[in-house]
Amino acid sequence: MAAEVYRHAIGTFQSHSYANNVNHKQRLRNNFVRLVNKDSVSSRGARYSSCSNRRSVIRSSASQTSVADPVSLSPSRTPTTDTNKKSNEAALILIRHGESLWNEKNLFTGCVDVPLSKKGIDEAIEAGKRISSIPVDVIFTSALIRAQMTAMLAMTQHRRKKVPIIIHNESEQARQWSQVFSEDTKKQSIPVIASWQLNERMYGELQGLNKQETADRYGKEQVHEWRRSYDTPPPNGESLEMCAERAVAYFRDQIEPQLLSGKNVMIAAHGNSLRSIIMYLDKLTSQEVISLELSTGIPMLYIFKEGRFIRRGSPIGPQEAGVYAYTKRLALYRQKLDEMF
Numbered sequence: 001m002a003a004e005v006y007r008h009a010i011g012t013f014q015s016h017s018y019a020n021n022v023n024h025k026q027r028l029r030n031n032f033v034r035l036v037n038k039d040s041v042s043s044r045g046a047r048y049s050s051c052s053n054r055r056s057v058i059r060s061s062a063s064q065t066s067v068a069d070p071v072s073l074s075p076s077r078t079p080t081t082d083t084n085k086k087s088n089e090a091a092l093i094l095i096r097h098g099e100s101l102w103n104e105k106n107l108f109t110g111c112v113d114v115p116l117s118k119k120g121i122d123e124a125i126e127a128g129k130r131i132s133s134i135p136v137d138v139i140f141t142s143a144l145i146r147a148q149m150t151a152m153l154a155m156t157q158h159r160r161k162k163v164p165i166i167i168h169n170e171s172e173q174a175r176q177w178s179q180v181f182s183e184d185t186k187k188q189s190i191p192v193i194a195s196w197q198l199n200e201r202m203y204g205e206l207q208g209l210n211k212q213e214t215a216d217r218y219g220k221e222q223v224h225e226w227r228r229s230y231d232t233p234p235p236n237g238e239s240l241e242m243c244a245e246r247a248v249a250y251f252r253d254q255i256e257p258q259l260l261s262g263k264n265v266m267i268a269a270h271g272n273s274l275r276s277i278i279m280y281l282d283k284l285t286s287q288e289v290i291s292l293e294l295s296t297g298i299p300m301l302y303i304f305k306e307g308r309f310i311r312r313g314s315p316i317g318p319q320e321a322g323v324y325a326y327t328k329r330l331a332l333y334r335q336k337l338d339e340m341f
């Protein structure tokens with residue numbers, strides 16, 4: 001259920017990443033404003049870009065900044081490549097990584113590359129069980145090990161038993177070098193694309209500090225603002241707004257075209273990079289997103305249909321009938337799996 005996923009904050013959170021660009025804040029802001037002001041969208045080549053939202057969990061007052069337009073895709077963004085499947089419907093699975101060693105210790109993590117804890121490994125496996133009958137054609141992860149391990153561990157549970165293979169996607173040449181030439185191998189594998197744009201937001205000077213001790217020192221309100229406000233960055237770190245500028249740009253440029261071509265996509269990423277993407281998918285306002293909390297290791301399913309994202313909550317288990325009722329394609333896939341395995 002979606003409600004599970006939208007937990008309210010109180011203690012253990014973390015992740016983030018991507019280090020450098022904090023000093024480009026002004027430039028990012030400018031990009032963002034441009035994007036919010038619409039024309040937006042293509043940020044290919046730009047390091048960051050925007051986000052937007054949907055209503056769901058919480059209502060916002062009309063005066064709140066609603067970060068952008070509803071997520072409907074203009075025909076101009078229809079991809080010209082990769083469209084072997086011709087469909088205007090696809091599944092999108094989002095998973096926040098399982099608990100990391102620093103989540104366990106209640107430390108600000110950000111872009112520090114911390115692995116999963118034992119509990120996090122179990123969560124990733126459990127997440128895999130929940131989505132084991134949902135087709136996955138391509139996986140996107142951040143560049144951080146906790147997200148990558150979560151994706152791989154989850155896929156060990158998939159009934160189709162395809163093998164995830166890493167694809168380098170950053171340039172035409174890299175794509176060519178990563179090509180798999182055997183059709184049989186292609187069918188039996190799932191491309192995995194890792195990118196820094198999906199990394200956790202950079203927590204700056206807070207990284208490595210204990211969250212409770214930081215709240216004791218600077219006050220609960222201040223720390224809550226650093227952690228959850230939309231546009232207040234932690235000292236020398238990224239605000240959610242800044243994180244959204246690169247994560248949502250990446251989503252729009254690299255992931256939406258896959259969905260448009262009918263591919264089912266899984267994204268394994270982080271609390272805040274996913275919050276910014278959900279803000280965009282669900283059209284949350286900058287006020288609404290403050291209360292959006294993601295549990296570790298809980299997959300969330302969206303159906304992308306006719307240019308819109310429809311949130312379907314979190315599949316409870318592989319047998320959950322409801323998930324497969326969402327679309328004919330999912331139901332057929334499931335039926336085929338049942339016949340095969």
Ligand SMILES: O=C(O)[C@@H](CO)OP(=O)(O)O
Nearest residue numbers: 013014015016108109110
């Ligand atoms: O420490 C972090 O990197 C993040 C996410 O795990 O924490 P928070 O929940 O405070 O954004």
